[in-house]
Amino acid sequence: MPAAVRGAERQAVKPRAKRPPSPSKSAKGAAAVAPSKLHAAQGVGLSPVVALAGTAAIVVLGVTIALATGNRGANLASSMNAGFDNRLAQAGFRVNAVHLQGASKAAEADILAATGLRQGQPIFGLDLAAVRASVEHVGWVKSAKVVRLLPDTLVVAVEERRMLAVWQHAGHSQVVDAEGNVVPEADPGRFAGLPLVVGEGADKAAGEILPAIASRPRLAQRVEAAVRVDDRRWDLRLKDGGLIQLPAAGEEAALIRLDQLDDKSRILELGFARIDLRDPEMVAVRPRASTGAPALVADGV
Structure with a gap:
């Protein structure tokens, strides 16, 4: 406490007022940090x-x-997710069954192998898009869908390719679909009922000629193979050894002329060695025993 002067009146001593901060210092602090x-x-x-x-x-x-x-x-995040999936698997959310829909008996094993699934793996940890892509790489499969059916089932629904023909080329036989795609998993020996196409390019062109043949039962039952010539036109090899030569363009018109000729004279039953339809104005035929020039039939009559 402050002291009083002796002999004088006692006076209270007021404390000194603090000096206000310097304006320059306040400005400097405000500039140093954001509000x-x-x-x-x-x-x-x-x-x-x-x-x-x-x-x-x-x-x-x-x-x-x-x-x-x-x-x-x-x-670290991946490890945590894996741990969580394992916990769910222990609770019963694991693969116990796979249901295939739309798959033939011949394709089932290849499709199941492509899924890469194993019994007991966590069902939530599956990458369904990756499983679908793997299944669609199988030659049998045109498209696929994969669905989780909780708690323990996976449904794989497929649309199979339609097998069209057995293709012989360069000493090998392969099964092809309607778009000309080779199905490597298909055993040609198990598809003896399919039409036979032969030669380079026959796989891609078969989708046009085979339906035209199939729509003519009298012709279809006699055809042994459709042979692609120079990848431009077809020869139809018959079971009796005969040959029908089709043009490079206008195959349907040529087959219509053949239909008309067969209706009138049963030409397919007569056993000709060759029936040449390449000329749109006439049909040339060669009998089996003849060694001379082929006979000409104008305009298919």
Whole structure:
């Protein structure tokens, strides 16, 4: 407490008023930190300088950790997901059955193998898009859908390709579908009932000629094979050894002329060695025993 002067009246001593802060110092502090940082610092009792330094340290620490770990964060998340899937599998959410829909007996084994599924694996951990893509790589399959049926079943619904013919080329036989795609899993020996097409390009062109033949039962029952010539036109090899030569263009018109000729004279039953339909104006035929020039039939009459 301040002392009093002796012999004088006792007077209270007033404390000195503090000097107001210098304007230059206030301006310097405001420029050093952003207003939001100042408010945040005041809210927790920190000075602006300390708050700014702490924020910078946290940013630097985060960048350092990210650079040091690389992909470890993603790996950690993957491990956590795998652990969660395993917990669900223990609770009964695991693959116990696979139901195939739309698959023939011949295709079932190949489709099941393509799924890569094993009994007991976590059903939530399956990548359904990857399973579908794998199934659609099987030659039998045109398209597929894969559905989870909880808690323990997977449904694989497929649309199979329509087998069209057995294709012989370069000493090999393969089964092809209606679009000319080879089905490598299909055993040609198990498809003896399919038409036979022979030669380079016959696989892609078969989709046009075979339906035209199939629509003519009297012709279809006599054809042994359709032979592609120079990948431009067809020869129809008959079971009795005869040959029907079709033009490179206008195959349907040529077959109509053959229909008319067969209706009138049963030419398919007469056993000609060759029936040449390549000329649109006439049909040339060669008898089996003849060694001379072929006979000509004008305009198919």
